[in-house]
Amino acid sequence: MSTINFSAREINFKIVYYGPGLSGKTTNLKQIYDQVPSESKGEMVSLATEDERTLFFDFLPLDLGKVNGFKTRFHLYTVPGQVFYNSSRKLILRGVDGIVFVADSAPNRLRANAESLRNLRENLQEYNLRLAEIPFVIQINKRDLPDAIAADMIQQVLDPQRRVESFEAVAAEFQGVFEPLRAVSKLVLEKLAQKT
Amino acid sequence: MLEPSLDLYGETYEKVDAILAELLAKSHARYAMIIDRKGFVLMHRRALWAPKPPSLDSLATLIASNYSANTAIANLFGESAFKETVQQGSEVGTYLEELGEKALLVTVFDSSAALGRVKLFTKKSVEEIRVVLRDSKDEAPKVEFDQEWSSSTEALLDGLFGSGKS
Numbered sequence: 260m261s262t263i264n265f266s267a268r269e270i271n272f273k274i275v276y277y278g279p280g281l282s283g284k285t286t287n288l289k290q291i292y293d294q295v296p297s298e299s300k301g302e303m304v305s306l307a308t309e310d311e312r313t314l315f316f317d318f319l320p321l322d323l324g325k326v327n328g329f330k331t332r333f334h335l336y337t338v339p340g341q342v343f344y345n346s347s348r349k350l351i352l353r354g355v356d357g358i359v360f361v362a363d364s365a366p367n368r369l370r371a372n373a374e375s376l377r378n379l380r381e382n383l384q385e386y387n388l389r390l391a392e393i394p395f396v397i398q399i400n401k402r403d404l405p406d407a408i409a410a411d412m413i414q415q416v417l418d419p420q421r422r423v424e425s426f427e428a429v430a431a432e433f434q435g436v437f438e439p440l441r442a443v444s445k446l447v448l449e450k451l452a453q454k455t
Numbered sequence: 456m457l458e459p460s461l462d463l464y465g466e467t468y469e470k471v472d473a474i475l476a477e478l479l480a481k482s483h484a485r486y487a488m489i490i491d492r493k494g495f496v497l498m499h500r501r502a503l504w505a506p507k508p509p510s511l512d513s514l515a516t517l518i519a520s521n522y523s524a525n526t527a528i529a530n531l532f533g534e535s536a537f538k539e540t541v542q543q544g545s546e547v548g549t550y551l552e553e554l555g556e557k558a559l560l561v562t563v564f565d566s567s568a569a570l571g572r573v574k575l576f577t578k579k580s581v582e583e584i585r586v587v588l589r590d591s592k593d594e595a596p597k598v599e600f601d602q603e604w605s606s607s608t609e610a611l612l613d614g615l616f617g618s619g620k621s
Contacts (some may be wrong), residue, residue, distance in 0.1 A: 262495050265464040265596055271495045298542055299615055302510045304517065315520065318494075320512040324611040331611065334494065334516070350523040354493035394561045441616040448608045 270302040278361035279371035280340030357394035364407035395445030397425040465593035475500040482576040484564040494519035
């Protein structure tokens with residue numbers, strides 16, 4: 260749920276990058292951090308293990324700018340993808356406004372993609388939320404893998420009815436990184452405009 | 456849905472700000488912050504003598520996440536929450552109190568402040584803020600999120616992320 264801070268004249272939104280381990284969630288945030296001008300971003304925080312796997316979350320605050328006297332801000336988070344960190348994933352979803360699901364194109368990760376999406380639905384239920392009610396887009400990452408499976412097949416598994424926007428990406432090369440973020444941000448802002 | 460985590464505006468804001476100022480003066484702490492449990496900063500105060508704080512966004516996010524993790528640990532043992540959250544380094548420490556169901560009051564102190572004083576005055580401030588919020592008669596300012604607002608935000612999105620491909 261978006262938060263308004265009248266004293267600081269800010270509207271804050273929380274966007275979470277979700278997906279299976281090693282699908283590229285942290286890479287997305289690092290690329291966004293590298294590409295966004297310094298006046299529009301804050302510090303990036305990463306809570307990672309020694310081997311650079313996400314332990315708790317990565318965090319990057321972005322300032323969109325001012326509209327009607329209110330600063331619009333997005334706080335981007337990643338979750339740890341590894342299966343055994345589910346408690347942490349659940350905590351990060353508290354107050355989520357929008358979700359980018361980062362899917363892996365490797366053939367042996369198709370099942371992990373599906374399980375991660377199922378896990379997302381289950382964790383949202385803990386907050387009485389349904390995925391269908393939340394701004395949500397899919398990024399199909401690692402399209403440069405030589406044995407990448409067809410994007411259609413991944414979509415068929417994750418979103419067989421094609422209800423949400425999906426974007427092909429090679430996040431490590433900054434391809435298809437901004438598009439899903441822009442799309443989910445737009446959905447989040449549209450949802451706010453509809454509800455007020 | 457859009458809502459403030461705490462109704463902090465108008466006279467209420469001024470009163471809570473004064474309480475934070477008094478907290479800093481009496482506890483000799485560096486900073487006092489009210490954050491919501493999602494990790495957003497709601498308001499903050501810095502003692503005149505205190506060095507510039509680190510990024511407040513990072514601080515608020517880490518404290519709120521740490522609080523959530525500690526609560527989850529307490530739940531594993533059948534507790535609803537741990538009663539105290541204190542972090543103490545050799546120079547700097549943080550003390551945290553719940554402020555209603557959605558927010559936290561965080562006091563950041565250094566070795567010049569006694570932990571006992573910090574705890575005492577933070578607890579006292581929480582009670583005073585609760586009373587101020589309970590008695591508040593300020594009405595939330597109206598904010599319009601109309602078509603014009605949508606167009607303007609979309610233009611900002613295009614400006615930041617581009618309308619084409621990355």
